[in-house]
Amino acid sequence: MSVPEDPLVVSTAVGKHSRGKGLSSNLDVKMGIRKTKILRKEAKIVSGVERAARSEILLVEDSGGIEVDEGEHTLQLKQFDITKKIDIASATKGFHLSLDEFGPYKLRYTNNGRYLVLGGRKGHIAAFDWVTKNLMCEIGVRESVHDVVWLHNENMFAAAQKEWTYIYDNQGIEIHCLKSMDRVINLDFLPYHFLLVGGHQSGYLSWVDVSIGKIVSQFNARSGPVAIMTTNPANAVVHCGHTNGTVSLWAPTVRKSLASILCHGCPLSAVAVDNVGRLMATSGRDGSMRIWDLRNSYTPLLSVKVGISSLLQFSQRGLLAMATSTDAMIFSEVSHKTKPYLKHVANSQISSMQFCPFEDVLGVGTNRGFDSVIVPGAGEPNFDALERNPYQSKGQRCEAEIKGLLEKIQPELITLDNNILGEVDTHAVSSSLDKKPNYVKKKDIQLAHRKKRKNAKLPKIKEGLRTELNLKLAKSEHQTKKREEQSKKTIQMSDDDPLSRFAKKSK
């Protein structure tokens, strides 16, 4: 039977789904049957990757974009120009809410990009379906609101208020008051861990498991108020920007920062991490912006002088939005070659920004309201309905909630390296090997890649000699012990035992 070479499997797609280098047939396993089995499983893994790559043909939606005439540039385009050209349904996604009274607004979209919550500094909180503009709730909390964030779905959101952090439901009814999260100025939510992350005015960081209502961890980061905080969506590590020009990375179970990176020679003004955890953007008070490679060596890929940006945000498809006072500048192809793409000028100072997931929209919260800005090509056009579904029904939402809870990732698994679970604790292996007594022959386990030696047999010979010696030693030890015991016995008989004087004296 011949399945033809798949014309639809793109090699790049295979690369994307690849799980790294597989086993080769020279794996060091003794039994033929086991070896065959292992190799067969390997073949299955490879075929799985191929299947995954092949299934990409089902992602039919294309991402948006702008084509300009020759001689024009996208930077020249304004929202007005864009809305003129696109269909009506899409055009309605660009709008402006004039909210003059309650100060700078923070905003947050749900994970599926359907709902929006706005939190005005002066105590105004509103949640609504931003596509249909159906209001879910609107409340005045009568104290300052520093940040708002949706929890795992649109039924609950948290608001960091003047004193404590509160959790409201979609009706605007206060469900919880988290008194342990006091004076929080930055909030974030880790959907796969069900962790609400708060950065305190006091410099504390806290992680609260909202599924069980417990504080997972809370400690002082020791570098002043956590004013700049973001989470890496790929590994759930919290990135904090500090006034000493460093970005520090935090996980809940490790009290020391996982890493700190000196990014600028001046205080930082904003930090953002892209959707796949590959790039980090930082901007400093000296007006420079830098892009960092997070995966390998924390090397700067790019350094640009763009003015002091107060906010940085990555979109799903990797566009970078940067806010400088009233303007939001959007860059495309963020990496070595960054290009300015669009620019939006708000009517007042920009206080928060977020790209809407699965939509070509950038939400901009300002001092005097909210702008929904159309940015073609920002959102991911294809969504996985089992993962995040913008058109989720109520039943699906319930299902997703339960599934999410069942698949909750434990907080101790938050590490810099996502692949750590696939590793063997070599330290433990070697220590367990060491624990075995000397007279037992050691297993021949290769813990790490061995360097090529001149004499390949040398270590084996050495090991053999060592075990031999050990065995000998053990034997001799045993014998000496025996001898000692015997002699002791005789001595005891002769000296200690008071009845020994009656014993027959051997001649």
Add this chain to the structure above:
Amino acid sequence: MSDDEFAEDDGLYDEDGLLKDEGDFRDKSNLINSVHKIFDIKKKGRGAIRHEAVKDVEEFVAVKRRSGPGSSLNKLLESVKQSGEEKTVDKVSKLVKAPSLKSLKTLETPLEKPQALKAKRTVLYENAKRDLSRFNPIVYHNRVADQLVYPLNAGKKALKLSSTERVADSIPMTPLEEEMARVLYGEEYVKQKKAELEKPKGPSDAEAYALSVEEALNMHSEMARLRAQQSYKMAKAKRQNKIKSKKYHRLLRKEKIRKQLKEFEEMQKKDPEGAMLKLEELNKSRVEERMSLKHRNTSKWAKMHAARAKYNKDSRIALSEQLKISKDLTQKVEESDSDDDDLECDIPHLVKSSLDNPWMLRPEVRDSDKLNVYYSGYKKLWEEINEKKDKERKRQEVQTIKNKQHVKKLGDEFQNDNIESEDLLVEDNETDKSGLDPESSAAKSAQERKAEKKKKLRQKQKNNKAKKKIIVPETTTSTTTVVYDNDDPDFTELDLDIMIEEAEDKIKDEAIRKLRKLSKVEKLEKKKSEQQSKRAAKRTKNKSKEMMRGDADEIRDLDVDSAEQLLENVGGETGASLALTSVNGGVGRQINPDKQDTSKVIIDPNNYLKITKKAGGKKAKFDGNGMNKVEFDAFLNNEAASSGEDDDDDDDQRKLIAEAFEDDDVVDEFRLRKEEEIDALKPKDVDLCLPGWGEWGGKGIVPNPKKRKRFLIKAAPLPPRKDAALSHVILNEEVGEKVKEHLVRELPFPFKRVKDYEKTIRAPVGRTWLPEQATKDLVAPRVITRLGAIIEPLDEDVLPKMKGGSLKVPISIKRLARVKKIASK
């Protein structure tokens, strides 16, 4: 089984029937009698005569008669011989082929019981083994099988096809199916399948591949032979590869070369063209080899100098120079984006930061301390040389700059020609500045200048290529137009100075040619407008200062949109202040709000340029001298400060910030922090020295250093830190203990290498990451049993049936037979 049966079974004693009967002699007297009967001639004549009817007829009577034909016949024959009838004797002896007495050997003694039992057991074992080994392939197959469905269908494994395979196997018949196949596998596939359908049916697969057992065995043996040969070859090659003798390899190489030469000579005679080609090829391969990094310091010259380097400064220098050259030559040439068609404009000030960023510089590796000591001497020398060269370069550059300035002055005179306009605007600034303090400009590092020059040149080239000028009429009431000069300057820099210089010359010529055409009136006009714009900027600055304190420098960087907005705002009145502020950063621009009706606003996205210039300058600095860490720190410290010292005089905000953070030595702080971290983790040495033990103690007495050394237990050095090469990163070395709880702590059985095992668990299995079918394949159960079905053990039916008796007996079975024979003896 009794002893006798066993004997019979194996044919131990069945060579002669007569002998066999001997076992029946039970009675000693009988035996004697019978012997007598055989050998006693007198008695023999009498024979066994039945005298009367008895109940027990002696059974040996008949036997006796028959038993001795050989001996009696011999006697008879002898008697005949005596009578002289020889012919009859021959005839009779021929007729009676009886075993002679000689052939009647005595029996070997039967084996002792334990030995016999052992032999029996061995044979039984061999037999059982042979029988069972026939099942081996099937057992292996079943053990290896991904999935077993019980009851096994009489040895035939249910052929399970995945859906895709099934689809692929089916031949598309209906139009819909055809269409589907086309989408799934392409046009080719459909055609192929159709052809298959139309093709007359040949023999089926089973028929085509049907082999008789004999053929199969032949094939098998053939394959085995081939495999064996292959393995011999491989073993030989391996052995030869392992030979380390240089002499051997030298000989081998020489032989090879000789052979090649011979071939080449032959080729020259026969096919001169081919020979030429081959020669070229050889040359090329040689060049490639020489280009590789292998030969950097293996030449005779280099070796000689290396030997001398320890004592001779000159050779050290020579060596390092040589290395430098090779480094320069082998440096990767950066790809230059010179797409003329590319309309998108990169941000001009984007600088490749690997060079720009000081943190990329690696700290010196500690292991190489010795080397450092070794090279420190010539480092100084090298620096001196560098300085000299720099000076020379500077001198040259100053000259060229002077020349350039001349050009620039000319350049000031023309305005509308877009080829030069923007560069000139930039250069205007520069000349202004240089006019203020020419000394300082001269003091600029040579590299910086060079980098600037290159950039300008690039821009010029670009502009020459893409002469694009867009006039976008504004929708607002004002009649102002925006001239958007669209170009795509790129700052990836090439090291090839020559090329750049050539291009420079060309451009100069062109520029001069064009400049001559321009009138001086235009120049005057331009100056006026510039002044006006500056005045406007100052005014707006004052107004906006209070309002937008923190944003002044951000606004400075606005380009297109801010200008557009400005124009809008000028038309309408809303947000006028904002619009005005946006002017303040525009240095490379001409914005003339007073002359709304006629003025043209030239907006240059390159007005980040000055920053770039600076960045470029720094880059050059890094480039040129290979700035060490201290310098880099100084740079970082100054970074904030220097950012304020832009050409832009209005940039108060920036300066303010710079001043505010001038005292913070961020980098130094960070370095200290890192050092502390490293020290904290360092294992400490244990000093077991007891001062005063075995020697005089007391105040002021220094313990013997030898002793101290002897009693100092040095801690094992830690493995190198992950951030050892990253001076700007502190990585936490300790992985959380809580994560470790989740890791695999013991290597499971068949594996011997950790890496192998890690690879088997590297891929996820769940539906979240894989398509449904892949997941199903991966998690399929090993064994499926049908409910209620009886699972029989394997029997003979599963074995392949052999055809008839024409089976060639395999060697193994032959060997088995031999073993059996030996056991029986």
